[in-house]
Amino acid sequence: MTTQFRVAVIGAGFMGSMHAAIFSREPRARLVAIVDRNLDLARSVAARLGEKVNVYASHEELLAAEQLDLVSICTPDHLHLRPALDIAAKGINLFVEKPIASTLEDGRKIVDACKQAGVKLGIGYLLRFDPRYYKARELMQTGKIGAPIHVYTRRNSARTEGPKRYGGTLPLALHVTVHDVDLVLWMLEGQTPVSVYAQQTDILLGSTGTQDTIAAVVRFSDGTLVNFESAWALPGGARHMIDARMELIGTEGSFEVQCGDSGLYFADNQASREIDTQHWPSFGDIIGGSLRQQLSSVLEWLDGKPSQVATGEEALRSLELTLAMIRSAESGTVEQL
């Protein structure tokens, strides 16, 4: 018989509302509660799910009222810490949206608290569940690529998207590049970054407190060179929603992951727009894509099955490298790691 885990979601915004919708349709989960300090938002997300889900305005109220197996934290990055520590202390497993926290200190506290309490901690690097990146990693693991020599990653999107939601609260690198940092560390298993040099611009978006673009070069312990490129500055009418790719050249072969094209475009007399078919596409009220695959895998992981979900320790490594990139871009000097 399938185990049903009692799940709650904290933060009912952009990501949390999708987590709640996914858990509410997962056979292995029973979504028992949604928490948001904006209680009306929690209520409206719960009402859309068409089943009885309790709502609370704080994680303290949640923990006082519910018996839980898993809590998914979808609050802004700098607000992951408090609920994570209290939930771990109660012996409840945790799934925390990337990048675990906005500082290494907070991230380390979350990892240590989960270790001490003996609970599982997964971090929301959903691109590990995109079949293209997964299959690319498989090529590396089967030896078809040989030893890696050079990697190039790109993640560029429109100024009308990310900067509007996260500008002024999050650096571009911590919101966007960190996804590719996680993927590269995952692909180059066993290698460690040794130095990073980065440059960034804020010509267009500086007044909104964020960066237009960041470019970084990272040297790894076995000599592999990685170029990271991310931009939030494409015009609103850009052809791609997220122009993302990864290319890896090795001693025996190479791979190229092309994510720029979702395969579905809508245009009317005013504008054209690409529609997501990859990350969290909706099929009526069911959400699919990499996000669903990831949360479903987390439930299997709780059930003792293997999962490629990013661990807390892995998230600390990607946070450390991304923060070093930002320091290098700000100082203009090479950061030794």
Ligand SMILES: NC(=O)c1ccc[n+]([C@@H]2O[C@H](COP(=O)([O-])OP(=O)(O)OC[C@H]3O[C@@H](n4cnc5c(N)ncnc54)[C@H](O)[C@@H]3O)[C@@H](O)[C@H]2O)c1
């Ligand atoms: N995996 C991805 O691709 C991806 C994409 C976007 C965002 N994220 C991450 O997801 C997380 C949430 O981002 P978002 O875009 O959904 O943010 P959001 O602003 O849309 O939602 C955050 C919600 O948290 C609530 N909140 C804040 N503090 C709270 C608290 N102490 N208790 C209860 N509720 C609280 C807010 O009221 C808000 O509704 C962030 O860590 C972000 O970096 C991940």
